[in-house]
Structure formats: C-alpha cells, structure tokens
Amino acid sequence: MAGKSTKKRTMACKICKKIYMDSPCPQHGDSHMSDEWFGFLIINDTENSIIAKTAGITEPGRYAIKVR
Structure with missing residues (x-):
C-alpha cells in the first residue's frame, strides 16, 4: 500500500540553529530550514x-x- 510517511522530520534553522519538528522556524521561515544537522544542546536555564x-x-x- 503506497502512501505518505507519517514520520516526523526534525529540522534545524540555519540561522539560529534551533531544532523544530515538522514546522518552520517562526523567526526565519521555511527557506532557512535544513535536515542536515549534527549534535545538539538542550538549554533550560539560559x-x-x-x-x-x-x-x-x-x-x-x-x-x-552544526547545521549544513
């Protein structure tokens, strides 16, 4: 049975490097998103x-x- 995958894509913004699930960066838009990113930080208390x-x-x- 052919169909679209329901797997969520994890993308990172090339400018601010914030990671999002299936949504564009609210500050920089969809054109700056990449699925080629490496390593991550979780920051709770800036x-x-x-x-x-x-x-x-x-x-x-x-x-x-790192985001490519």
Missing part, C-alpha cells in the same frame, strides 16, 4: 548556563551544534 552564553543562546530549547 541565564545560568555557561554553554548558552558561549553559544549566544538567549531562549530555552533544543539547538543543533
């Missing part, structure tokens, strides 16, 4: 996270380390 400060992350979420 104010007390040294990693968030180093990476320039200002809001909680999942972020790709």
Whole structure:
C-alpha cells in the first residue's frame, strides 16, 4: 500500500540553529530550514548556563551544534 510517511522530520534553522519538528522556524521561515544537522544542546536555564552564553543562546530549547 503506497502512501505518505507519517514520520516526523526534525529540522534545524540555519540561522539560529534551533531544532523544530515538522514546522518552520517562526523567526526565519521555511527557506532557512535544513535536515542536515549534527549534535545538539538542550538549554533550560539560559541565564545560568555557561554553554548558552558561549553559544549566544538567549531562549530555552533544543539547538543543533552544526547545521549544513
């Protein structure tokens, strides 16, 4: 039986590197999304996270380390 796959695609924005499931980046749109990304960070507390400060992350979420 042929049909569309219901598997969700995980995409990352090439600009802000935030990871989304089946939806475009609300800030940068669909044209900047890529499914070629590697590694990820989960940031919960941006104010007390040294990693968030180093990476320039200002809001909680999942972020790709590298996006192509």
